Amino acid sequence: MKTLLISSEKGGVGRTTIALNLAYALAKRGWRTSLVDLDPQGGVGRLLSPKVMQAPGLCQYALEGHPLPTLMYATRLKSLQVLPFGPSTPQERASMSVALGDGALLKQLLDELETSNDIVIFDAPSGFGPIVQGAYWNVDSVISPLRADPLTLRGIPQFLEQLAWIQEQREPLDIAGFIINMWDIQDPTSAEVVQEIQQSFPEPTLFRTMLPLDRQVMKAAAKGVPLGLLSRNLVPTASLFDQLAMECESKLSLIEKEPEDENFALVD
Ligand SMILES: Nc1ncnc2c1ncn2[C@@H]1O[C@H](COP(=O)(O)OP(=O)(O)OP(=O)(O)O)[C@@H](O)[C@H]1O
């Protein structure tokens, strides 16, 4: 099982959007995938539906000892399940920082998911608070979205400093890479930022896939679906998430098992 954290210093850069759409794309490609919401704001639930937002989740697992299998929220894809953050009071959110900060509980959660998952994706809150740190102690890899605007460039050094600090304290963390999001094709400033990011982070630190600023993303969010479910017709940004999933397969060494049936064929 591989574990992936979607994390960034800044808020509003597209972590939850990428976490959901990447999880969907990987699940559609056959990987047994769980998306776990680490954000006390409950971004995943907020994106999906009020019902998911109100469903018990990580908070009830951590603070009330609810059994994990009863909390995993099924989706229309058999291979994709979601663990929402769960409803919480301000006091419970403070307790979650304490409960998850040393990473032990998240390790327990991952141990429980191990046999039934190929990949677990964590959607982190912004910054490097205790919950995020607890996740950093446990994951194999991290993806960090970079919003294609000038302020992003100013925030990168601090993020790299934090990563270096984490790297010093644990066995090497695999940086799956930065991913450019909300690249505004119409805006020359956005193009300049993209160019600067590409110069600062050559491959493999930067994903080849770049996600444009696309109104379809907001349309999908309004409907509570990943882009791949927005329409039967091709939504170009949905296919970019398929491409991102393929890049992740290669970066995370997600290796497909050979079909067990020797007579595996398209037709009889
Ligand atoms: N490529 C995109 N094109 C258009 N809108 C986008 C794109 N990516 C994300 N958004 C929109 O930007 C907003 C922020 O995205 P999202 O919630 O995924 O970011 P986040 O980093 O998880 O934010 P938060 O800090 O609140 O957790 C949302 O309204 C989302 O629909």
Ligand SMILES: [Mg+2]
């Ligand atoms: Mg979010």
